[in-house]
Amino acid sequence: MFQSICLMMRESIHTNWHKTQEVYRDSESKQVYYFSMEFLLGRMVETNLLNMGLLSLYSETLESLGFDPEEVFHEEHDAGLGNGGLGRLAACFLDSLASLQLPGHGMGIRYKYGLFQQKVVNGYQVELPDYWLKDEYMWETKRSDKTIEVRFGGTVETSNENGSLKFHHHDYERVLAIPYDVPIVGYQNETVNTLRLWSAESTSNHFHFHSSRGHDYYHYLDYKRSVEKISEFLYPDDSYYEGKILRLKQQYFLVSAGLQSILQRFKKQFKELKCLPNHIVVQINDTHPSLIVPELMRLLIDEEGLDWDEAWDITQRTVAYTNHTTLSEALEKWPEDMIQSLFPRLYLIIKEINERFCQMLWFDYPELRDKIPEMAILSYNQIHMAHLAMVGSFSINGVAKLHTDILKNRVMKPFYTVFPKRFNNKTNGITHRRWLLNCNPELATVLSDTIGPNWIKEPHRLASLLPFADDAGLQESIAKVKHENKKRLAHYIKKHYDITIDDKSIVDVHIKRLHGYKRQLLNLFHIIHLYQLCLEQPTIEMTPRTFIFGAKAAPGYLFAKHVIKLINTVAEKVNHHPHVRDKVKVIFLENYQVSLAERIIPAADVSEQISTASKEASGTGNMKLMMNGALTIGTLDGANVEISELVGPNNIFTFGLTSEEVFAYQQRGDYRARDYYNNDRRLKSVMDLLVNQHFTNDDVEFKDIFYSLLSNNDEYFVLKDFDSYVHAHKLIEQSYHNQHEWLQKSIINIAHSGTFSSDRTIQEYAKDIWEIEPKKQS
Known part of the structure; x- marks a missing residue:
């Protein structure tokens, strides 16, 4: 057929x-x-x-x-x-x-x-x-x-x-x-x-x-x-x-x-x-x-x-x-x-x-x-x-x-x-025809019902949504579409991975090539931190979070392949622990490609764009997720800077070093990764789990990751940005509790996403x- x-x-x-x-x-x-x-x-x-x-x-x-x-x-x-x-x-x-x-x-x-x-x-x-x-x-x-x-x-x-x-x-x-x-x-x-x-x-x-x-x-x-x-x-x-x-x-x-x-x-x-x-x-x-x-x-x-x-x-x-x-x-x-x-x-x-x-x-x-x-x-x-x-x-x-x-x-x-x-x-830009009209048709219909269909040929017209950002009816419609997309993704994950995820949880997405500068490791350290919080305080109140990774590591890039192993090892521990699994889920979706991205992006609430400032030229995943109503947590790097300027600081969660601060550290040569490890109890606790047999039966499985941060002095400033990143995630959870506020931010992001159509580029x-x-x- x-x-x-x-x-x-x-x-x-x-x-x-x-x-x-x-x-x-x-x-x-x-x-x-x-x-x-x-x-x-x-x-x-x-x-x-x-x-x-x-x-x-x-x-x-x-x-x-x-x-x-x-x-x-x-x-x-x-x-x-x-x-x-x-x-x-x-x-x-x-x-x-x-x-x-x-x-x-x-x-x-x-x-x-x-x-x-x-x-x-x-x-x-x-x-x-x-x-x-x-x-x-x-x-x-x-x-x-x-x-x-x-x-x-x-x-x-x-x-x-x-x-x-x-x-x-x-x-x-x-x-x-x-x-x-x-x-x-x-x-x-x-x-x-x-x-x-x-x-x-x-x-x-x-x-x-x-x-x-x-x-x-x-x-x-x-x-x-x-x-x-x-x-x-x-x-x-x-x-x-x-x-x-x-x-x-x-x-x-x-x-x-x-x-x-x-x-x-x-x-x-x-x-x-x-x-x-x-x-x-x-x-x-x-x-x-x-x-x-x-x-x-x-x-x-x-x-x-x-x-x-x-x-x-x-x-x-x-x-x-x-x-x-x-x-x-x-x-x-x-x-x-x-x-x-x-x-x-x-x-x-x-x-x-x-x-x-x-x-x-x-x-x-x-x-x-x-x-x-x-x-x-x-x-x-x-x-x-x-x-x-x-x-x-x-x-x-x-x-x-x-x-x-x-x-x-x-x-x-x-x-x-x-x-x-x-x-x-x-x-850079993305084609809104594939990344909104085709992969998220229900959302496209809601947008056309609200502002008319002219945005399809003239994507800058998505800005006409801005006066409706506070509209309860539009917010309800967009929330319903997001929930249906989450249910579809949950069904796919259950069918292919036999993992049950809460379709009312915050879906946090990190989908891109696996590389040190893209800092999947920083994301994972925060997840391990949440895992430890749940162990220390089993009754802690926490909005359920589903963390989704999709990435390929170059066959010869051993560090990146170790990170994939660590993600999957942490996922195995987190997803089966009785005190954690209802609050945090971690899924690594294998063989990430365009068709898989089309499943994930419409369901995302949070877009992880956390590269070391100055290293990401632009990014386009940030634009695709923004266009589908996800809110960005990101450094001021690449096109994140322009997204932040458009949507305003209240509608994006920024953190970490700026590019100028990164350059200053590199010129002075005075960054000391070990100081952050020694002086931040949370960070030391997270990193020690890599080498104390907590996740595996030996203490060498993840030693290369551990020593790349300490002995090689943390080339991509993962440890420096950890505290700021954890704080930004706390703000995300607080904002998500107020669904009216969250959906308002989401609509503002969608409205400005037309600027990042590849038609404009x-x-x-x-x-x-x-x-x-x-x-x-x-």
């Missing part, structure tokens, strides 16, 4: 898809290509039905035929094309581009396996292959006629031809890039844009199967396997040499295939390459696709015959860069010899870009001469990808006001000195960076 539905939809989608491409071609529209290593799409069937205006009709028809629509729709596997916020942002952006009728497309990799399928066995994360393509992916169309050849390794020779230096690439490894196109359907407007996903396949053309050397056959098998690996796994483990090579190959594979296909299409329609920036924008989503800069130079110089200055001018006016992090480990650096071996021609181009950039700094910015080693693209045998992206782009944007300020004034301050006009902010990109305009289909 699921496949039948998809086949019926595809006919209509493909008609509009073809028309959209014709409109773009005939109008000679400027188009943007969004390069990203991740596109976390989730299930597409409901989104496509919703955007086509057919969701209610199809659901009712399925019910009349005796089918449960939810069961049918859940036959679709979440596409394994992303991991976290970066990939989900890219998916939201594609949705908004199509819904705003803007000519914009995605470029990604068609991973055979997703990140991994997470199972929890005895409390530990176990990674299983996420073979999401085991069934036909109903939305993709294979385009073998658009196959591109990508080259790795080999040698480069030069020759002088008519006074010009020419470069010749020999003995390289050929890889075929096969495009699979996925339609991106706009909301009720007949626009259908494209997400092009590249799959790596081998070619046998340069192997001598009929030679007398029998090893050629086995050589080919080794080659075939190495090629298939390129598009096999999302984010291969790069903690070892072969993993680094594979990750670099993935990045170049996407970049080269995507750029070649763009230039092929451009040349069919336009004759003059010098006008490329007038018709094409290439957006680098985070640092991973930064090889776009030298690869576009290679194509323009070696393949199209342009000189360096012409090619550099075109490249700088075509490429734009989005930075998503302040974490140094995420600002990729690669060994010089690795780049030289894998991409010998690109290496020469990178060296030339670096040489010219450093000379410009030396002569034009004498005050920065001592900064040249830290600003160079190639320094100390490392190639700095973020530097390459910044030097080769016309726009450099952060993804929240605070994040952009940190980039300009701290992390990338010397580059801001040189390129002040390139830096700009584009605060994309309109800003379109106007300020891309300079593209809507193209109506009729």
